[in-house]
Amino acid sequence: MKPDLGVEICGLKLKNPVMPSSGSFGLPGYEEYMDLNGLGALVVKSITLHPRAGNPPPRIAETTAGMLNAVGIQNPGVKWFIKNDLQRLRRFTPPLIVSIAGTTVEEFAQATELLEKEEGIAAYEINVSCPNIEAGGRAFGMSAAATQAVVAAVKERTRRPIFTKLTPNVTDIVEIAQAAVEAGSDGLTLINTLLGMAIDVKLRRPVLANVFGGLSGPAIKPVALRCVYQVAQAVKVPIIGTGGISSATDVLEFLLAGASAVQVGTANIVDPYIMPKIIADLEKYLEENNAASVREYIGALKTH
Amino acid sequence: MKPDLGVEICGLKLKNPVMPSSGSFGLPGYEEYMDLNGLGALVVKSITLHPRAGNPPPRIAETTAGMLNAVGIQNPGVKWFIKNDLQRLRRFTPPLIVSIAGTTVEEFAQATELLEKEEGIAAYEINVSCPNIEAGGRAFGMSAAATQAVVAAVKERTRRPIFTKLTPNVTDIVEIAQAAVEAGSDGLTLINTLLGMAIDVKLRRPVLANVFGGLSGPAIKPVALRCVYQVAQAVKVPIIGTGGISSATDVLEFLLAGASAVQVGTANIVDPYIMPKIIADLEKYLEENNAASVREYIGALKTH
Amino acid sequence: MNVSHTLTVTKNEDQGAGYFHLVAQAPELARAARPGQFIHVHCAPSVDPLLRRPFSFYRLRPEAGEVEIYYQVVGKGTHLLSRIRSGTKLDALGPLGQGFPLDRKAQRILILGRGMGTAPLIALAEAARTQGTEVSAILSARNSATLVGDRLLASWGVEVITVTDESGTSAPEKVEPLVAAALDRPGTAQAFVCGSRRLARLLKRLAAARGIPAFVSLEERMGCGLGGCLVCACRVRTPEGETYKRVCKDGPVFPLEEVVLG
Amino acid sequence: MNVSHTLTVTKNEDQGAGYFHLVAQAPELARAARPGQFIHVHCAPSVDPLLRRPFSFYRLRPEAGEVEIYYQVVGKGTHLLSRIRSGTKLDALGPLGQGFPLDRKAQRILILGRGMGTAPLIALAEAARTQGTEVSAILSARNSATLVGDRLLASWGVEVITVTDESGTSAPEKVEPLVAAALDRPGTAQAFVCGSRRLARLLKRLAAARGIPAFVSLEERMGCGLGGCLVCACRVRTPEGETYKRVCKDGPVFPLEEVVLG
Numbered sequence A, B: 001m002k003p004d005l006g007v008e009i010c011g012l013k014l015k016n017p018v019m020p021s022s023g024s025f026g027l028p029g030y031e032e033y034m035d036l037n038g039l040g041a042l043v044v045k046s047i048t049l050h051p052r053a054g055n056p057p058p059r060i061a062e063t064t065a066g067m068l069n070a071v072g073i074q075n076p077g078v079k080w081f082i083k084n085d086l087q088r089l090r091r092f093t094p095p096l097i098v099s100i101a102g103t104t105v106e107e108f109a110q111a112t113e114l115l116e117k118e119e120g121i122a123a124y125e126i127n128v129s130c131p132n133i134e135a136g137g138r139a140f141g142m143s144a145a146a147t148q149a150v151v152a153a154v155k156e157r158t159r160r161p162i163f164t165k166l167t168p169n170v171t172d173i174v175e176i177a178q179a180a181v182e183a184g185s186d187g188l189t190l191i192n193t194l195l196g197m198a199i200d201v202k203l204r205r206p207v208l209a210n211v212f213g214g215l216s217g218p219a220i221k222p223v224a225l226r227c228v229y230q231v232a233q234a235v236k237v238p239i240i241g242t243g244g245i246s247s248a249t250d251v252l253e254f255l256l257a258g259a260s261a262v263q264v265g266t267a268n269i270v271d272p273y274i275m276p277k278i279i280a281d282l283e284k285y286l287e288e289n290n291a292a293s294v295r296e297y298i299g300a301l302k303t304h
Numbered sequence C, D: 001m002n003v004s005h006t007l008t009v010t011k012n013e014d015q016g017a018g019y020f021h022l023v024a025q026a027p028e029l030a031r032a033a034r035p036g037q038f039i040h041v042h043c044a045p046s047v048d049p050l051l052r053r054p055f056s057f058y059r060l061r062p063e064a065g066e067v068e069i070y071y072q073v074v075g076k077g078t079h080l081l082s083r084i085r086s087g088t089k090l091d092a093l094g095p096l097g098q099g100f101p102l103d104r105k106a107q108r109i110l111i112l113g114r115g116m117g118t119a120p121l122i123a124l125a126e127a128a129r130t131q132g133t134e135v136s137a138i139l140s141a142r143n144s145a146t147l148v149g150d151r152l153l154a155s156w157g158v159e160v161i162t163v164t165d166e167s168g169t170s171a172p173e174k175v176e177p178l179v180a181a182a183l184d185r186p187g188t189a190q191a192f193v194c195g196s197r198r199l200a201r202l203l204k205r206l207a208a209a210r211g212i213p214a215f216v217s218l219e220e221r222m223g224c225g226l227g228g229c230l231v232c233a234c235r236v237r238t239p240e241g242e243t244y245k246r247v248c249k250d251g252p253v254f255p256l257e258e259v260v261l262g
């Protein structure tokens, strides 16, 4: 018998636990290259209330087994998104998760209000890694209070499940996770990128026009796994794990650590066809290891 | 003319900016394999007041372009160190930097007192990444106040320069750096390892007996560079950069970001002969690029 | 459309001056591709380098089932690529991006390339010649060893003017009259530039003055190559003001008038 | 002493069951090395895998300038190693660690190996035979295909007893009388074990009861291999209590009585 790859998170039924991470996979767009209906869920690039042009190029720097990006949440704004992208994305069968970002609590709130009126959205992901311009530019996700404020503002305005996506650039990710859950976050996504930098020695300049960028890819997997495990020990809500995942065993590592589903980011950028491969490999692995369901792995890490 | 590789940090004259990082290079020990006098400085594995057995094995996990270690500061204690290791290490010409760790402020203080009586130590490095057992086990370096307390306690007991070695596992490394400098740290070393984890899917277990470990190696270089740059913008004291360095261009990247010298860690574990190679390559690079002195690179990053 | 292809390298030859010419079997790709489009190549099956590298088509030979690229060794990726032997399989995505909008009825076009930037213009010139369009070429380079495709163009009956830094002929003020003369040639319907912001600015001005549609192929650091990650931004002027477009998906070829050349 | 060597692989042969036999030219290393010591190999010139992999000497042939290892493909490093062709250069550190303290005057020794753990015992047996010492060997494995070195030993006149899981002969209670008998054989001066904690515990008990010095070669995940990073800890009993020693530098060979077998 084929193993069961299905998982359920906050009422979302996913036919497998693998979905793209926000910003790493063109949605809409990639339906041109492949069948999107095989994915566990669809997650769009973070949307803000107002359109954002993003940062000047270069926006990407390759690092050893990783990359830095400084896209700056370029996006057409929530109204354009609803009118154009959402129409196109509704056609697909996997649950649609809309990532919301903002630079003030009010922006998050208004974006949520607009999205809430629309059909075809299964859940929100709250990207708190944006600079909080009302509090000196530090990301919301770097403060428990700011995270709580954003989550509460979104929660008030929606009946859909919300996943707060945490940044690892903090002293205590458990504290932030607990704050998000207290404020009503139904689930958590972790992790967003690590703050990093690359330098071109010949030019004596940062590679990125923005100087700093977010580190992602295989390099950060150990940090992501640690964050997922720490948070899973401390909260009861479902976790979507992300950070450096590029294979079926990577997926199982995150499930063992306590994630109920995973997102693939940088690996999509390297190979847009990696998710279908991972899903197929996952099925094969479970079959070979006589696991009836992928759910057997969730939180099943033995530490004694 | 040969380029000048010499740098001076807090009065320590280094004939080149390259030294091993604490714990990654056998001192004493490696004199059996090579000439240690070609290095910029010698840094010993962190020493604690009392001997420490360290963690049970496995203590190492390989990760993509990096490794996790959970040695647990195994060391013979400061008295044994003074009686045995220090005798052997004094014979070498590069300045000797003794790394001190502890789990209470008092332990740091007492270890310093004992070391202070001994000849042949050029400076101390204060490793604040150990769990602070008086404050719930969180590392000293994760709190500005705890860092300040440790630094002040050491500073009171020594006339030698001290370098506080910061952990990157914090929300704001600049805040911790400033606290250390205010408390009298003459210089800073950054970064120590990132907290991470690895999982063995077959065994459904963490690879490390300690579950968590410190991530090091090329994978973390972008984070290290970012930390060095951020801190260099904010403090005036010299910085020793470390994290993923394995080539001469890596060294120059850290100098451009604001470091005055660098430490090589994981790269020594991969190749014990890498530091002499890096030093030779550094000289060659400077020569080819018509730089009279390596000091031209320190803090010379152009960001406009 | 599945844009993932396995290329079988049939030739990967050192051309001197750090330039290489790679030919590969990839019948479907060769059929689907158009001049100005590119492939996104995984230079080694490894995490270091992690990302793919973009290369324009230098020649397309659907009848032979082959595609060709011409590349310069500049860093880790191209270094690894240069060491690949015949018979090796290469993982590439393609054809990607928008190619050159060659006018079927153009009597003549002008191509203006510098250094390695000439590579995609060769594929364009070949397509133009095949449809009977005349081609004027002005090729610039540091020195004669780093000129790309000049002999190939000549063999197709293209009038090639070469200018080099070495010979002091490549300064903008010296190239300007050459470009102007080429544009002024009767029948010149389109102009294309690649490989130099300076030349692009020059062509933009001269072509605009004459009302000749002109296009540039841009380069920017890429991630996905498919329009999904938004890292390959280039600044463009739209009716609503300046914004960013994606070099990989909206380009790499853009109307020159649209592009903000920094 | 410079412990960095460039090995030139002269043979790297699949032995079935995922086992490989690698022979390499490395004259200095072959001269300096002793049975029980190991080399620390960079399986690929890359950051993935980043770390070296330790392998015991399987045979040392200083006269031929060659060293040999026998290894099993278990993960990324050994997989890459298995794909290396003759003529390839390998970067290795060695000889590292403390070898087997073979008594020059021993009349007979016992070697007790399981699976791949037999590899270093082969080098030991060869040295023993060369100095005229008799060798009794008890080799254990999952099945006969995964026995290591049994024929080689036999060719040196070693009495080899093989036990396998497959044939139901390898259970501790079945092996115990064999080990006891071998130890009781007149002249048996030392015993050595590798490849199984269970067998090590068994030998520890039986050898201690007879006052025969016994040694084990341990395995632990390694970093530097030179004693510098302290990651390869193994638990030992010292006069001052239990503590950790370094498998790479203080071992891999330890007196059995000293080791805490978990």
Ligand SMILES: Cc1cc2nc3c(=O)[nH]c(=O)nc-3n(C[C@H](O)[C@H](O)[C@H](O)COP(=O)(O)OP(=O)(O)OC[C@H]3O[C@@H](n4cnc5c(N)ncnc54)[C@H](O)[C@@H]3O)c2cc1C
Pocket (backbone or CB within 6 Å): A062, C038, C049, C051, C052, C053, C054, C055, C056, C057, C069, C070, C071, C072, C073, C074, C075, C076, C077, C078, C079, C116, C119, C120, C218, C219, C220, C221, C222, C247, C252
């Ligand atoms: C659409 C397009 C078409 C191209 N066509 C060709 C061609 O036909 N022939 C040719 O020789 N080169 C071409 N290039 C440039 C080529 O992609 C780079 O030279 C190559 O990526 C360098 O990789 P590297 O690893 O050797 O260099 P590194 O400097 O080590 O690369 C580091 C990173 O920077 C990126 N990068 C470096 N230089 C460039 C560049 N000029 N453009 C974009 N990314 C860069 C790399 O892709 C990589 O991500 C093209 C670029 C683009 C965008």
Ligand SMILES: Cc1cc2nc3c(=O)[nH]c(=O)nc-3n(C[C@H](O)[C@H](O)[C@H](O)COP(=O)(O)OP(=O)(O)OC[C@H]3O[C@@H](n4cnc5c(N)ncnc54)[C@H](O)[C@@H]3O)c2cc1C
Pocket (backbone or CB within 6 Å): B062, D038, D049, D051, D052, D053, D054, D055, D056, D057, D069, D070, D071, D072, D073, D074, D075, D076, D077, D078, D079, D116, D119, D120, D218, D219, D220, D221, D222, D247, D252
């Ligand atoms: C002193 C010593 C001598 C050895 N001699 C031999 C030999 O002669 N023949 C042989 O086949 N094997 C030997 N081994 C085991 C061999 O080192 C491992 O099988 C090998 O490192 C596995 O690498 P991998 O990349 O294939 O596996 P992976 O599982 O991918 O390796 C992941 C990490 O775990 C480490 N690791 C995995 N298994 C072991 C192990 N058993 N011991 C130590 N580290 C391990 C690897 O070195 C690496 O750091 C020896 C080990 C030691 C410590």
Ligand SMILES: Cc1cc2nc3c(=O)[nH]c(=O)nc-3n(C[C@H](O)[C@H](O)[C@H](O)COP(=O)(O)O)c2cc1C
Pocket (backbone or CB within 6 Å): A021, A022, A023, A024, A045, A046, A069, A071, A073, A099, A127, A165, A191, A192, A193, A215, A216, A217, A218, A220, A242, A243, A244, A245, A263, A264, A265, A266, A267, C223, C229, C230, C231
């Ligand atoms: C190019 C790029 C753009 C990204 N954009 C977003 C974004 O808009 N919103 C967000 O929450 N995360 C964004 N991320 C972060 C990823 O979703 C993901 O959390 C992170 O890259 C770690 O996963 P990975 O290592 O698999 O890439 C982006 C990452 C990359 C590489």
Ligand SMILES: Cc1cc2nc3c(=O)[nH]c(=O)nc-3n(C[C@H](O)[C@H](O)[C@H](O)COP(=O)(O)O)c2cc1C
Pocket (backbone or CB within 6 Å): B021, B022, B023, B024, B045, B046, B069, B071, B073, B099, B127, B165, B191, B192, B193, B215, B216, B217, B218, B220, B242, B243, B244, B245, B263, B264, B265, B266, B267, D223, D229, D230, D231
């Ligand atoms: C095996 C190992 C042991 C270490 N032990 C110490 C230590 O005792 N004290 C300390 O301050 N840092 C210790 N570190 C951290 C390193 O000194 C260094 O800060 C870190 O590894 C980052 O540098 P790298 O990427 O070059 O390894 C250790 C690192 C490793 C890999």
Ligand code: FES
Pocket (backbone or CB within 6 Å): C221, C222, C223, C224, C225, C226, C227, C228, C229, C230, C231, C232, C246, C247, C248, C249
């Ligand atoms: S490279 Fe990803 S959008 Fe262009």
Ligand code: FES
Pocket (backbone or CB within 6 Å): D221, D222, D223, D224, D225, D226, D227, D228, D229, D230, D231, D232, D246, D247, D248, D249
């Ligand atoms: S592996 Fe480094 S001390 Fe043994």
